[in-house]
Amino acid sequence: MKQFPRGNPAALPKIQATLEETESEREVRLERQQAVKDAFRRCWASYKAKSLGHDELAPLSGYSKDPFGGWGATLVDSLDTLWIMSMRDEFEEAVIAATKINFEKSSLRNVNAFETTIRYLGGFLAAYDLSGDERLLRKAREVGEMLYVTFDTPNRMPISRWDFNNAKKGRPQEAPDSALVAEIGSLCMEFTRLSIITGDPRWYDATERIREELERQQRTTKVPGLWPITVYPKSLIFDADNTFTLGGMADSVFEYLPKMHALVGGLIPSYRSMYEHAMEAAIKHNFWRPMLPGSPDVLVTGTVHVETRQGQTETFLEHQGQHLACFAGGMLALGGKLLNNREHLEAARRLVDGCIWTYENMPLGIMPETFYMVSCESDKECVWDETLWKKGVLRGADEDDLSNMARAERIIAEKRLPKGFILIPDARYMLRPEAIESVFVLYRATGRKDLLESAWGMFENIQKNTMTKLANAALVDVTVNKDPAMEDSMESFWMGETLKYFYLIFSEPDLINLDEWVFNTEAHPFRRLV
Known part of the structure; x- marks a missing residue:
């Protein structure tokens, strides 16, 4: 059993900058903060009235959905938001409801260990860290006990899609042949925090074994420093695949490297070195400057493919942008401050400004799920x-004829492509938090006042276009000029992440001070060792 390191945590560099404002700026900020709180309160009231105890409220029909086990994902994801927004009466009601969740039954055949960890375990731990309510720690431990069984395999690698009925019947439990790297490598924050709070090393031991394997193979992948999207837990091969991204399916495994460094106060030095190796590779291979009107100095993070042709290995960068990948700016802002690394802070600025540009240059002022742009030939001149x-x-x-400008103009009109975008294969907006997350982190780290204005513009446009009679709904297509079609969907991260980050950017800087707290990938704040 691997024991959590002993010793005093290091005095890490400060993350938060000194934030100053005039009295009139303060008045505006507080008005905006209240507007965000009003939006959350409205959604919470509808969820409580129509779907309490279910995973999600369907914001158009008013029905309930249970895609995450039927254990009340929105309820648990919203616990810390209720506390942060000082909604104490509602928080107490939510805690009472959460204590009644029965994790012995599920709406699904297989438990998604990753989603259960970040939403439920993370939600309970953060609400406990904020409130000190022992009822929440008991529920966190209950979820932790369940998730620990997913590691009951011959090589101690977890079962990412876990059939607990098979486990109850005593059938063999084996790690999967293949899995997404994010689902294997993004359990460490929650498991480590649970071990720190309880003093029980089992959970730390479980994910430390994964970290050791990731570290052992980090420099042997086809893009040394980065792990590919797909890994093979059963055979302990994490370096064989050929696709590398900081976006979906890989994102949080990289996000957690600097966050773990902060969480444990530098007591596990490998997280720092693994982060440095990963970002050295990402800056070199994944980040690219798009050619855009006005030539803004921004970056986008793309997807790298490594292929072998006639015995020669070739690397290709796919110039795709993802809303999910907008977290990267916040990650680099956090890591840049923790490590006093100016290159990371500059990359953070350019990545965040890239996401803001994409929001501001879409017809509705909202970024799509995925998009493509033309890459600049030079990073310096474009x-x-x-x-x-x-x-x-x-x-x-x-198209075969790249000189047919008339055909290009017809495609631009048919596809509703704003200048700069060459293809938008997924035009949805799913109420995602990643862009405002990074705007918030960069603001706290730098004090750039223009980020407050960008955040407010994002919030206003999202509210204007996603509000329903009950709450807020995902959008089908953000390339239209007005009246976008809606999906009957409001994932728990809307109230657990997106609105939380919008609220916090307009809050006092000591509310969830980043020198004392660190967020998991579901925006649940854990108390750092300091």
């Missing part, structure tokens, strides 16, 4: 070239 953009549009549409 002049807007309309002909080159139109050729990119033709290439994105698989």
